[in-house]
Amino acid sequence: MNRSPLILVTNDDGMHAGGMEALISLARQFGDVVAISSREPMSGMSHAITIKVPLRVKLVSEEPGLTRYVCNGTPVDGVKLVFNSLSEHKPDLLLSGINHGSNSSSSVLYSGTMAAAMEGAVNHIPSIGFSLLDYDPKADFTACVPYAEEVITYVLERGLPDGICLNVNIPALSSEKIKGIRICSQANGYWKEEFEKRTDPTGSEYYWLTGFFHNREPENGGTGTDEWALKNGYVSVVPISTDLTAYGVLEQMKSLELAQTGKHE
């Protein structure tokens, strides 16, 4: 290409998140940045899109190499707005995050950060979601930088297969204590005991979402999973497919097809 790479940066923690600032700074080393975030934090919004209310976009600032927008939609809305309406060129790379908190294992399903990256992959743009295992709004992203640089360099040089993005989680450790990068599978886990029931001042019951993550992988096994890598001081990189087909079971399910078509032929 004759121009610098155009890098779309987004997140799900809102426009003032420290993780997004860290990622914008990093992205500017690699090319021109167009950044979009939601006005409000959008954790847990997954791949939601806004259908019922109009989307509004505000140009926040414009300087050489960095244009910033904010919108009233979800992370996926923001990505779609850049792809379709806000950018003259299709971005060469999409970076999402750095999320304040983990998106490993099945948390990838609920994550707005990772949904933004998956939306990039659906549109055949190399896309990476970054998360630091620290929910503190004032988390220190310094240790993330060399690992994020490594992953970004890899993706800019080699690209990613169409429809596949990366879910990068970084342990909340100092640079010296992080042991390196591991290419992982998504650990088999889920969230348990997820609601706290309370009574409001008028006597009505309500629930707050809460709970804790349960890893189904064996205690001393699962060395290939993201949960194992993170617990053992590694940065986990899971290649994520936007084709959700469970190819391994297609053949065994054919009997359902035969049973039904038998009635009709």
Added chain:
Amino acid sequence: MNRSPLILVTNDDGMHAGGMEALISLARQFGDVVAISSREPMSGMSHAITIKVPLRVKLVSEEPGLTRYVCNGTPVDGVKLVFNSLSEHKPDLLLSGINHGSNSSSSVLYSGTMAAAMEGAVNHIPSIGFSLLDYDPKADFTACVPYAEEVITYVLERGLPDGICLNVNIPALSSEKIKGIRICSQANGYWKEEFEKRTDPTGSEYYWLTGFFHNREPENGGTGTDEWALKNGYVSVVPISTDLTAYGVLEQMKSLELAQTGKHE
């Protein structure tokens, strides 16, 4: 089991949707039903969960074999509420839909109907999402019934592998014109030109989400995809994995791992 199967029925079109009524009627033939839906339609909410506002649940009605709830959350919130707080037993089966409109190809990523089914699969409950290719609120679900019965019977008899649910789409055709069931992969496609820009009475610009689906599969090929099946008069059944790992590329990405760890060892 000593009791009738307990079937959780949910949807993303709200508590008054005809497709949900059709699915509840059908589910009652197979067991006891606990139904939960969102107060408002929640199309396009994907796997979103509600973190920032308290969840409220209302018992709508209770009769032998059918208990109905409504909540102010998303489809996935509703499923989690039943799993964690509203039902004494873990459901034996989760049915979501029947959605008013298609959830084939990459639409699975945005769908609240399919997210509810995926949430079931994450919790190791056999789960099926049903969608009819007719967005009409008054759509006729009669032709869906024998196909949905066939799929439900199959799943109740054989179960589904842990972590895998089914995405069932049904063409908007009469019973006689539907040719049967096809086990399919998710077609490779995406949504294009997705925004309509307008100006409000105060002169401010806003966007409505719109656009059209573009199928990347070859015109006369792709016989194994859901899009092909639906266009050719078949009910499509795609087994959907909640493990998003792109296993096919793990090996080829190992060089990223070696490069980084090389710096640290």
